[in-house]
Amino acid sequence: MSSRLADRLGALRRQRFVGREDERTLFRDALSAPDPPFNVLHVCGPGGVGKTTLLREFAAEAARRASPALQLDARDLEPAPDAFCAALAAAMELPPGTPAAEALRARGGRPVILVDTYELLRPLDGWLRGEFLPQLPAQAITVLAGRDQPAPEWRQEWQSLARTLVLGNLEPGDVRSYLDRRGIPAGQHDAVLEATHGHPLALTLVADVLEQRPGQAFHLDSAPDVIRTLLGRFAQKTPTQRHRMALEACALLRLTTESLLAELMGGDDAHELFAWLRELSFVESGPLGLFPHDLARVALSADLRWRNPERYADLHHRARAWYARRLRETHGISQQRVLSDYMYLHRDNPVVKPFIDWAETGTAVPGALSDADRPVLRAMVARHEGEAAARIAEHWFARQPEGVLVVRGAHHEAAGFVHFVRLEEATAEDRHADPAVDAALCWLQENAPLRRGERATFFRFWMAAEEYQAVSATQSLVFLKAAQHYLTTPGLAFTLFPVADAEFWAPFFAYIDLFRVPRADYASGERRMTVFCHDWRTVPPMTWLELLARRELGATGAEPPSAAPEAPGGARVAVLGEAAFAEAVHDALRGYARPRELRRSPLLRTRIVAERAGAAAGEAERAAALQALLREAAEPLRAAPRLRKLWDALHLAYFEPAASQEKAAQRLFVSFSTFRRHLKSAEEQVTEALWRREIGAGAGGAED
Numbered sequence: 001m002s003s004r005l006a007d008r009l010g011a012l013r014r015q016r017f018v019g020r021e022d023e024r025t026l027f028r029d030a031l032s033a034p035d036p037p038f039n040v041l042h043v044c045g046p047g048g049v050g051k052t053t054l055l056r057e058f059a060a061e062a063a064r065r066a067s068p069a070l071q072l073d074a075r076d077l078e079p080a081p082d083a084f085c086a087a088l089a090a091a092m093e094l095p096p097g098t099p100a101a102e103a104l105r106a107r108g109g110r111p112v113i114l115v116d117t118y119e120l121l122r123p124l125d126g127w128l129r130g131e132f133l134p135q136l137p138a139q140a141i142t143v144l145a146g147r148d149q150p151a152p153e154w155r156q157e158w159q160s161l162a163r164t165l166v167l168g169n170l171e172p173g174d175v176r177s178y179l180d181r182r183g184i185p186a187g188q189h190d191a192v193l194e195a196t197h198g199h200p201l202a203l204t205l206v207a208d209v210l211e212q213r214p215g216q217a218f219h220l221d222s223a224p225d226v227i228r229t230l231l232g233r234f235a236q237k238t239p240t241q242r243h244r245m246a247l248e249a250c251a252l253l254r255l256t257t258e259s260l261l262a263e264l265m266g267g268d269d270a271h272e273l274f275a276w277l278r279e280l281s282f283v284e285s286g287p288l289g290l291f292p293h294d295l296a297r298v299a300l301s302a303d304l305r306w307r308n309p310e311r312y313a314d315l316h317h318r319a320r321a322w323y324a325r326r327l328r329e330t331h332g333i334s335q336q337r338v339l340s341d342y343m344y345l346h347r348d349n350p351v352v353k354p355f356i357d358w359a360e361t362g363t364a365v366p367g368a369l370s371d372a373d374r375p376v377l378r379a380m381v382a383r384h385e386g387e388a389a390a391r392i393a394e395h396w397f398a399r400q401p402e403g404v405l406v407v408r409g410a411h412h413e414a415a416g417f418v419h420f421v422r423l424e425e426a427t428a429e430d431r432h433a434d435p436a437v438d439a440a441l442c443w444l445q446e447n448a449p450l451r452r453g454e455r456a457t458f459f460r461f462w463m464a465a466e467e468y469q470a471v472s473a474t475q476s477l478v479f480l481k482a483a484q485h486y487l488t489t490p491g492l493a494f495t496l497f498p499v500a501d502a503e504f505w506a507p508f509f510a511y512i513d514l515f516r517v518p519r520a521d522y523a524s525g526e527r528r529m530t531v532f533c534h535d536w537r538t539v540p541p542m543t544w545l546e547l548l549a550r551r552e553l554g555a556t557g558a559e560p561p562s563a564a565p566e567a568p569g570g571a572r573v574a575v576l577g578e579a580a581f582a583e584a585v586h587d588a589l590r591g592y593a594r595p596r597e598l599r600r601s602p603l604l605r606t607r608i609v610a611e612r613a614g615a616a617a618g619e620a621e622r623a624a625a626l627q628a629l630l631r632e633a634a635e636p637l638r639a640a641p642r643l644r645k646l647w648d649a650l651h652l653a654y655f656e657p658a659a660s661q662e663k664a665a666q667r668l669f670v671s672f673s674t675f676r677r678h679l680k681s682a683e684e685q686v687t688e689a690l691w692r693r694e695i696g697a698g699a700g701g702a703e704d
Contacts, residue, residue, distance in 0.1 A: 386525025
């Protein structure tokens, strides 16, 4: 029977200890080697990651090998050489004033010194490195455990005699072993793993909560005591309120750069704040920016949403504005990264979270279709949707190979794919070969025929090799590439997305504003495919992103979209035919100098004005936006020398009108018929430029 309470406590700790096999093996081998491979071992990691627990295991291992460890905790020490030497002498049970280094050399054997909370001894780092530790026996091993990485001088001065261990979270298998030892039912393990990410302190706290509430499901947001404890570990080193705000911004963002931090924070201290974030033990540096430890991110974001929702919403708004601007400025892989960052703002939404594999999206890589891919993808379709579907896939591989995006895994193998079929290019032969495309085109023709210059995309096939259309890294990348397609395809009017499990995907598709199109449903082998659609004419891309932002911040979940989605501010978006649009532009030009007349223009309800005026605009603001759009569309005429005569006619007829068009012709020294011809050509140029913008095909305009 144990004679001390400490013995019982130690036995309980050993019983619950899991993982860290590589670290324990490294230390064990160092104790056993005739000459230790290192004399100083730095153990680094954020608060609560298990540094103290690992030091206890090191001490137990040293005791088993007859090398009792001398254990110091910097929280009990003054950061001064005398205080350190006195504490070490006391641990050796030496009389006060005895030189500790000399005593260790005289004692012989393999001395082991374990120092916890080493970040508090930073003022002593140079003295320990340059004076004290070099006096120890050549066989000595010193472990310095703290939050901070060692100073560069350790590598320069100690070279191979100093080594660094960076502690991370526990592996899933170790988490389950720990929960088993705590008596937590297996049915709770996945939820605990998701909530804690394997962070040891969080794991311990959550296990304590579950022991006190047997049978209850655990959610981190519902455990404020756990969050408060974690925040105490992660955010205790915040010198000022500005530093705390920078930390909260870093927790919101997928990746933090100095320029983005400046955008979110304002002021002129972004460089200082970024440098401070970079030094935090739970913030990692990657090639594209900084990112916090997963659990630190969760705890900080949950606390901010609860404590200061207005601040959370403001950060969210500033980040969205930055990403929206960058989306317009970037292309290709850079744009894909920005879009990933933008969509990451929705990661905590209870509707979105189950449908995107945020942790694994970086493991899949998109690529173009190669000849070697075709039989692999065909077999994939045959496996999941049947042989008839595989023959249709072959047809589209031949007809529109550029529309295939192959998702490749770690070894460049085809892990899945998506095929973007351009419906506006489908021929009668295509419709005969593929009943699904025929059904989609029939629905479009009956309900919303494509206007000149418009496009429609059918995500005809999309799947992962193993998971098919279930949540996976492949599926998440497909959705990300689909969103990029929405934002970058000129003239995009409709996208149609088929799914085999409509019941599963319906909440997510409702959240992202896709509605059912029963007329386009089709059979694929034994599967019944349900088709969802988005009308980009009524809710264009940037408006769509604003809609998602409102749903994220409102936390209202998935409200079913209406058959006719609304523009910003609640006004219906008008979808005018080309002839009606041209007539409306003509009338708007005639009323340009009379804003009250512009307020009656049907163009005020179109996409171009809705996007320009903003979500809260009234009629006066929309009329002003229409004026600006008309002027912008005409500016290329003034800039092109050969078209300047068209600008002059437009200018004197509408922008700064003469008393009459006859007077305008006289001022330009042309006949009235010539003036009318120039004015008609100018109106056509302006109408075409605005039409291209209306259908999302770019600003257009005249060219010299």
